[in-house]
Amino acid sequence: MSASQATAPALERSIGSKQRPSTLTYSIAIFLSAFLLFQLQLIAGKFMLPRFGGSPSVWNTCLLVFQILLLGGYAYAHFLSTRVPAKLQGPVHLAVLAFSVAVLAVAAYLWRSPITPGRNWAPGSSNDPVWQVIRLLATSVGIPFLALSTTGPLLQTWFSRTHTESPYRLYALSNLGSLLGLVTYPFLFERFFRVSSQSWLWSAGYLGFFVACGLSARSLMRHERHQPTAPAPKKAASNRNRPSLSSLGLWIALPACATAMLLATTNLITQDIAVIPLLWVVPLCIYLLSFILCFQTDRWYHRGAFHGLYVAAFLLALHELMVPWGAHIVLQLATCCLALFAVCMVCHGELARSKPTASQLSTFYFMLSAGGALGSLFVVLIAPHLFDEIGEFPLALLVCGALLLLAVALDGNSWMYTKRAYRAAALAGLILMMLQGYRYGMTRIGEHARGRLVFRARNFFGVKRVEEDGSAFWLLHGKIVHGVQLKDPERRDQPTLYYKRSSGVGLLLMNYPRPAQTGAQGLRVGLVGLGAGALAAYGRAEDYFRFYEIDPQVVALSRAQKPAFTFVKDSPAKIDVIVGDARLSLADEESRGQDQKFDVLVLDAFSGDAIPVHLLTREAMGLYLRHLSGANGVIAFHLTNRSLDLTPVIVGLSHAYNLTVTQVDDSFSKWMLVSANPRMLSLPGLEEHTRPVQTDHTIPLWTDEYSNLFEVLATH
Secondary structure, rough: HHHHHHHHHHHHHHHHHHOOOOOHHHHHHHHEEEHHHHHHHHHHHHHHHHHHHHHHHHHHHHHHHHHHHHHHHHHHHHHHHHHHOOOHHHHOOOOOOOOHHHHHHHHHHHHHHOOOOOOOOOOOOOOOHHHHHHHHHHHHHHHHHHHOOOOHHHHHHHHHHOOOOOOHHHHHHHHHHHHHHHHHHHHHHHHHOOOHHHHHHHHHHHHHHHHHHHHHHHHHHHHHOOOOOOOOOOOOHHHOOOHHHHHHHHHHHHHHHHHHHHHHHHHHHHHOOOOOOOOOOHHHHHHHHHHHHHHHHHOOOOHHHHHHHHHHHHHHHHHHHOOOOHHHHHHHHHHHHHHHHHHHHHHHHHHHHHHHHHHOOOOOOOOHHHHHHHHHHHHHHHHHHOOOOHHHOOOOHHHHHHHHHHHHHOOOOOHHHHHHHHHHHHHHHHHHHHHHHHHHHHHHHHHHHOEEEOOOOOOOOEEEEEEOOEEEEEEEOOEEEEEEEEEOOOHHHHHHOOHOOOOOOHHHHHOOOOOHHHHHOOOOEEEEOOOOOOHHHHHHOOEEEEEOOOOOOHHHHHHHHOOOHHHHOOOOOOOOOEEEEEHHHHHHHHHOOOOOOEEEEEEEOOOOEEEEEEOHHHHHHHHHHHOOOOOEEEEEEEEEOEEEOOOHHHHHHHHHHHHHHHHEOOOOEEEEEEEEHHHHHHOOOOOHHHEEHHHHHHOOOOOOOOOOOHHHHOOO
16 A cells, blocks of 8 residues: 555545535535426427427427437536546536526527527428427527536536445436426426526526535535545556446447337327327336436346336237227326336346446446437437337337346346246246237238228328228328218218318308408418318318418328328319418418418317417417408317317407407317407307307416416316
């Protein structure tokens, strides 16, 4: 032992507890960074989602951006903790944090909000908005997110230099902060604060984090000033501490699989299983919970229990994938969540078992974040081009099993080498999984062979299918039916389902006064949402119908050379289809002096979970009214939705503009009609089918700054 090594403990004791960094200071900084990190994701997501159609792909693209920024933050932490002298790490990191605070101040001055762009910002028209989402997030929240993401690995490295306790408990604390940030947002911050207020509250919390991180850095600097200069480590010893290639591979592959499973589950349950708002949050909670359990203590992850759970979840998940969606929705939801939990526990549990010594901490976290980024890249950018359905879900399930076998094979102390009974059980489980996989594959092949599926395509806005039965063609988005056309040539132009002649919109279009006697050319009708194009069936030769549709694949179903649906093709009316977000298109037309002067404006974009909230705000309503022909114009809202009751929203918007509102229900649909002229809602042929609007509660007026889906959850 050298003299410096012998005197180090004595010197450490002489420093005294006042000069040792406080565990509480580290805990506060790490907890706040994780809490603010997820709050930032949700605030940015709330701002982004409605402006890009509100599909789950928007949220998954946000997660991809955040994973890449996280990778950048972990790379910075790895470089700083391994390449920069310890006594300089504190000042360098404080300079980075000070720069991020300055960026927030500049953004607040330019945008009147520190983290959300100003009202003048609007996305451009694009068939694939992924890159627009990426650019906007990088511009608006990239710098503060990057600064926050460095905190966990960097402060844990600092902690390991000054404390004898395991730094991995701070990682569990970090994930607890993330979980609380996630859960409190919809129940507290979104419910009681506008987006601009959320932005300023978040910024105040960021300043608190800056102070806590500064205190941690100051304590580290004081500690390092009193440390003796350690001799340079021998090269051979340094090489012995390096992780093996197999360890590095698992540190990337395991989090990649878990992240891919997270995003795949989000896609599956929000598009194919349950049209239930806020289900996007549930998979993320499960994902974070697995991190907390696995890294808080070694007692939670037991290979025998969770490897068995994985096999059971695999078998059950593939079974439910073979059952028509919605057949037993609760079991399907529970099965998907169980499969996600099993995969995340296996992946994160094996990660926790392989975690290195404190000297390799930054490398470990860097590889972990690289894996998360790769998993996100696969689901967001690659899977939509490989699969025309949510094929990444069963793929992630399968890859998890392969990684599980690899992890236990590389561990000489695992059950593979020590427990004969476990090996027999593993073989039996593998055989069962192969048989279930065979059944699943044959079921998918059989679906195509039966010819019921006419068309299936997938893009940023989700999976669309056209199915054929004996009498009709059906358009489905996930499990939501968006239109039906009868096959009988004599009845194929008959509007059906939500749009039949007894529906609210059907009665309105059939009974709206025709302007022929005044010399006008016919009705001008604007329609937000094309679907199968059924409303084009109401058009007459002198009419003009203008559809706004955000999804180009839906447009192709009616406008292709051989369309799947012929309502638009057969209509005698003049029809235009504008591809892009309806509100942005209408605003652009207004800015160019092209007010459309619609007699009727139909908004048919609220049947599913991913409703475009920005189409239901005070500002949007004002835009609609400016595009109407005058006081006689009528706005028709289609509100058929099993999960959301949007009636209070429409009532609030109507009252805000002193409009009259009425309701038309039938066995298939729910429509609300709004007009400045009450007589337009009591037209002959329409009045006997309308009734006063009934709502059992009122809510605050929705604006571009405030909306909350919790307030409109259907209670029946």
